[in-house]
Amino acid sequence: MPRRLLRSFQVLRQSLPTATSSRFRLAGILFGLLCGLLCQAHAQAPATLATLLQECMDRANAGDSSAAFNAVLNLAEALGKAPLSEVKEVLPAIMQAVDDKNPAIRTLALNSLVAIQSRSNPDRTLRGDALPLLEPEIPRIAAHLTDDDTHIRSTAANVLGGFSPKPPETVFPPLIAYLKRDDAVSSVGSSIVFQLVRLGPQRPPVATAITGFLNRNDQTPDCLISSIDAIAHAPIQNEAIDTGVVHNLDPPRPTAVRIAVIRDLPELQLPGDVFTATQARLRQIAASEQEDATVRTAANSILPCWTNDRHTPCPAFTLPPPTPELPDESA
Secondary structure, eight states: OOHHHHHHHHHHHHHOOOSGGGHHHHHHHHHHHHHHHHHHHHHHSOOOHHHHHHHHHHHHHTTOHHHHHHHHHHHHHHHHHSOHHHHHHHHHHHHHHHTOSSHHHHHHHHHHHHHHHTOBOTTSOBOOTTHHHHGGGHHHHHGGGGOSSHHHHHHHHHHHGGGOSSOOGGGHHHHHHHTTSTTOTTHHHHHHHHHHHHHOTTSHHHHHHHHHHHTOTTOOHHHHHHHHHHHHTSSSOOHHHHHHHHTTSSTTSOHHHHHHHHHHGGGOOOOHHHHHHHHHHHHHHHHOTTSOHHHHHHHHHHTTTOOSOTTSOOSOOOOOOOOOOOOOTTO
C-alpha cells in the first residue's frame, strides 16, 4: 500500500469516535479510501495496446503531429514487447484504423503494422511470430497502394515488403500490378521495386515486371536511379533484371542515370557474355573524348576493379567536385 494511503488509515484509526452511531460513518470513510487505492493502482498499471492506439488516433485527429508521432513511437515499442495474444486482440482495431477516412490515422495504423512485423528477439533477430496474423489482411493492406495519399501508398508497399523471408503468394500480384499503372513512375514505383527485389527477385513474373518498368517510355531520371540503386543493393540478384539495368548505360538516358548504372555495376551479377560486352563498352566510354567528362570519370573509376563478382566490391565510388568557374577578368 502506498505510504500516503497507509498514513491516512493510521490517522483515521486514531481519530475515530468509539460510539456505535459512528460505525456507518467509519464504513463510508473506509470505502472511500479503498476506492482511492484501487483508482491509484489502476492509474499505475501499464497502458494497454488499445489505449495506446486510441491515444495515437486522438492526437492525429486533433492535428497535433508532434504528439501523434511520439504516441506512435510508444505504441510501436509496446507492440514489439507485448505477448502475441495481446497483439492479436488489438489487431482488428488497427485494421479498422487502416481504413479510416483521416490520412493521418491510416498512416499511423500502417506504421503500427510495420512495428508488428518488426517484433524482434533480444539478439535483434526478427521473430516473425505475428506474420501469420497479418497474412489474411494482405488484400486490405494492398488496397492502399492506390490510396489518394502518396505517402500512404509507399507505407502500404513497405508493409507488404515486410512479409519476408517467406512471403505468401498473395503479396506479389498487387505489387506487380502497380508497376503497370499509368502513374507508377514515381517514388512509389521505385519503392515497390525495392520491395520486390527483396521479396522474390528470382520469380519470373517479378523479373518481367521490373525490367518492363525500367524500360517504360515515361521513366524519369529520379525514379530510374532509385530503382537501379534498389536492384543493385538487393541481397539476391537476378541476371535478367541486372541485364535490364545495363541497358540504361547509353544515351538517350540522361547523364545522371548513366553514372548511376556505372556506379552500381560492381553490385550486379551479369551473365558472362553481358559482362564482357559491358566491360568493352566501358572501355570505349573511358577512352572517348566525345563522352561527357563525368561519365568518363565514372567508367575509369570502375574498370580497374570490376570483375563481375559482387562479393569483391570496388572502392567507394566518388566523383570529383565540380570545377569552380573562374571569374571573368575582362569584366
